[in-house]
Amino acid sequence: MEITENEILELFRQKKKPFYIKTLLKQLGLPKTEKQNLKKMLRKLQKKKLIKYQKGKYFLIEKKQEEDLVKGQVEAHPSGYGFLIIGDQVEDLFIPPPEMKYLFDGDIVLAKPIKKKKKDEAKVVKVLERVVKEGVGVLKKDKTGYYVLLSDTVIPHKIYVPKKQAEKIVKGSYVVVKIKQYPEPKKRAKGDIVEVLGKTRNTKTVAEIIARKYGLPKRHSDEALQEAEKISSRVVISKNRKDLTKQVCFTIDPESARDFDDAVAIEKEGENYRLYVHIADVSHYVKEGSAIDKEAFERGNTYYLPENALHMLPERLSADLCSLKPKEKRYAFTCEMLINPKGKVIDYDIYESVIISKARLTYDQALGIILGDPELSEKYPDLVEPLKYMEELAKILLKERERRGSIDFDLPESKILFTDTGDPYDVVPYERHFAHRLIEEFMIIANITVAKHMEKLEQPFIYRSHEEPDIEKVIKFVDLVAGLGYEVNYPDVITPKFIQKILKKVAGTPEEELIRFMALRSMKQAKYTVENYGHFGLALDTYTHFTSPIRRYADLVVHRMLKKSIKNKFTKKDLQTLPIKLEEVAKQCSKMERVAEEAERDALEILKLRILSNHIGEEFEGIITGVVSFGLFVEIEKYIIEGLIPISSLEGYYIYDEQNHRLIREDKQKSYRLGDKVKVRIEKVDEDLKKLDLSMVD
CATH class of the missing domain: 1.10.10.10 (Winged helix-like DNA-binding domain superfamily/Winged helix DNA-binding domain)
Structure with missing residues (x-):
């Protein structure tokens, strides 16, 4: 039939x-x-x-029905759910965990929107494109066979592999698996092992996991490397450049720094200060459209992973030709500013130069000289007076910054200590002190000066914008602060000074760090834009990034626009076409900046969990950073990492009081509130699933 x-x-x-x-x-x-x-x-x-x-x-x-379907990109969340990102003008759709079992972060899918009370959901109809082709994970075995539990995907998927391949490899090893069949209902994912990385979670395996997870390039193309090798190392003082080789300028950087973007110099003129901020002239070497330039655009910035850096530029440029190394002649782009005792720039000049850095100081050495360390002062006698003037000017600029209402989030940072073999063994606080602030203030004033120069001329440019936060988010933040027992007024207009006042009010209290963190979360993310929207966080009308072209592509493009401006080389065609090109650059740089932030945070978390796996059963001080119906999130202060105390592990029956951000025991004799300092015990560390289980120590 x-x-x-x-x-x-x-x-x-x-x-x-x-x-x-x-x-x-x-x-x-x-x-x-x-x-x-x-x-x-x-x-x-x-x-x-x-x-x-x-x-x-x-x-x-x-x-x-087909017309009702929407196309979008899957954005996975570590908790097991996801969102379907459809576009800037359309609200994201929620993807529940059962659907996410078959999806990977980045997948392009067709879905049917389904109306729900809280948030519309996406019912996935078809996967159009799989983004993840290979993954890194741990080789494991269950009753049905060998599988790789992926470590480099947002949600850990199981990829089953042939027994013949797997039985030759030690279980628990990190391997690279090529996916042949993706998970579907009644079908499990399958793949082949293509590389064995080793068993230890050290800097090498973590760098591999993170690079693959975020699609970061681990090496430069042969074409880019060949281009870099052909570049002449000769530095010529031409008539177009100021010869500042005799000037006492120097760099101040972290001890581990290998490339030096900026050098500073200062002179006192009566009551005013003449500050020179010299920035590596990367645009002299990296020409638009070259292989190096195309790669730098794709990368967007350098990615700093623990003990590893995936550089935006080939090493010959980043660590040699462009780096302002001491005692060596280098091309620079200089912003020279005359600043009065109120911290105002009363005159400036921006030009190409040639410099020789007289010294390479670490932040600690710079602070030592400022504080009068006799040994350091004897070692660097020519830097004693300049650093004294720099200290005076930095204090003036900090005072001016506070006056205008700049928000200082200044959250605690940590660094991981490693053995010679790259294994993590401890976490220590990363100390920021006055020398860090000094350099930060000098870079900010240079960025402001450059941005104002280009805005005044109304020429094509890339600004660093930070728009004011949504009023709803700020009200939630104020509710939270009020819930912690502080008297706060609700604002009619959101200003940086309003946020600054709250942070001043909580300074020195146990919940200071938490409130700073929550204030930061209420803000929008800073980004690169062609239009100037101002910078809310810094309380500035105009701002850009000019000071780090070795590690940020946006800064390199800012240099190119500045050079066109100071040499009067903007054509009529440029004025029409450049804004469109710069828009593309701004979007790419903003996007890759987010990738860098996530990748660097992820790498640190993986290594911290490795360290904590050796501390199960030990007790630590912490602060409650989240209160939810199923438990308490607590950040361990020493390691700056968050773990969960399940509500079921608390003694007694607790009720979730959402409005007051607390769990309260039924007899009302005990409660845990957001911001409370607590002592916790590490119960379980799951490195593969990135979970840290804690219990309360009363």
Whole structure:
């Protein structure tokens, strides 16, 4: 008995429901022997996008239904759910955990929006494109066979691998797996092991995991490397450059720094200060459209992973030709500013120069000289007076910054200590002191001066913008502060000074760090834009990034625009076409900056969990950073990492008081509130699933 495509479609239209293949055979009156022929016809209808197959069932897709479907990109969340990102103008759709079992972060899918009370959900109809082709994970075994539990995906998927490949490898090893079959209902994911990385979670394996997870390039192309090798190392003082080789300028950087973007110099002129901020002239070497330039654009910035850096530029440029190394002649781009005792720039000049850095100081050495360390003062006698003037000017600039209402989030940072073999063994606080602030203030004033120069001329440019926060988020933040017992007024207009006042009020209190963190979370993210939106956090009308072209592509493009400006080389065509090109650059740099932030945070968390796996059963001080219906999130202060205390582990029956951010015991004799200092015990560390389980120590 033969059946036509139209008869199949008519059955679906009449019944208005999906069918399993067995049911379809019965409904069409076909014998079991026709099963394969029917499947062939259904496949043809799938290609015509009239029928779809999911979870073992066949569905009819009418044109009207197809029009209701939306295309978007999956954004996975570590907790197991996800969001479908459809576009800037359309609200994201929630993807529940059962759907996410078959999806990876970045997948492009077709989905049907489903109305829900809290948030509309996405019912995924079809995966159009799989982004993850390979993954890094731990080789494990269960009753059904060997599998790789992926470590480099947001949600850890299991990829089953052939026994022949897996039994030769030590279980618990980190491996690279190529995915051959993706997870589907009643089908598990399958793949092949293509590389064995080793068993220890050290800096090498973490760098590999993070690079693969975020798609970070681990090496430069041969073309870019060859281009870099051909660049001349000769530095010539031409008539277009100021010769500042005799000037006492120097760099101040972290002890581990290998590339030096900036050098500073200062002179006192009566009551005013003449500050020179010299920035590596990367644009002299990296020409637009070159292989190096194209790679730098794709990367967007340098990625700093623990004990590893994936550089934006080839090493010959980043660590040598562009780096302002001491005692070596270097091309620079200089912002020279005359600053009065109130911290105002009363005159400035921006020009190309040639400099020789007279010394390479660490932050600690600079602070030592400022504080009068006799040994350091004897070692660097020419830097004693300049650093005294720099101290005076930095204090003036800090005072001016506070006056205008700049918000100082200044959250605690930590650094990981490693053995010689790259294994993490401890976490220590990363101390920021006055020398850090001094350099930060000098870079900010240079960025402001450059941005104002270009804004005044109304020429194409890239600004560093930080828009004011949404009023709803600020009100939630104020509610939280009020819930912690502080008297705060609700603002009519959101200003940086309003946030600054709250942070001043909580300074020195146990909940200071928490409130700083929550204030930061209420802010929008800073980004690069062609339009100037000002910088809310710094309380500035105009701002840019000029000071780090070795590690940020946006700064390199800022240099190119500045050079065009000071040399009067903007053509009529430039004024029409450049804003469109710069928009693309701004979007790419903003996007890759987010990737860098996530990758660096992720790498630190992996290594911290490795360290904490050796501290199970030990007790630590912490602060409650989140109160939810199922428990308490606590940040361990020493390690700056968050873990969960399940509500079921607390002694007694606790009720969730959402409004006051607390869990309160039924007898009201005990409660845990957001911001409370507590002592916790580490109960379990799951490095693969990135989970830290804690218990309360009363």
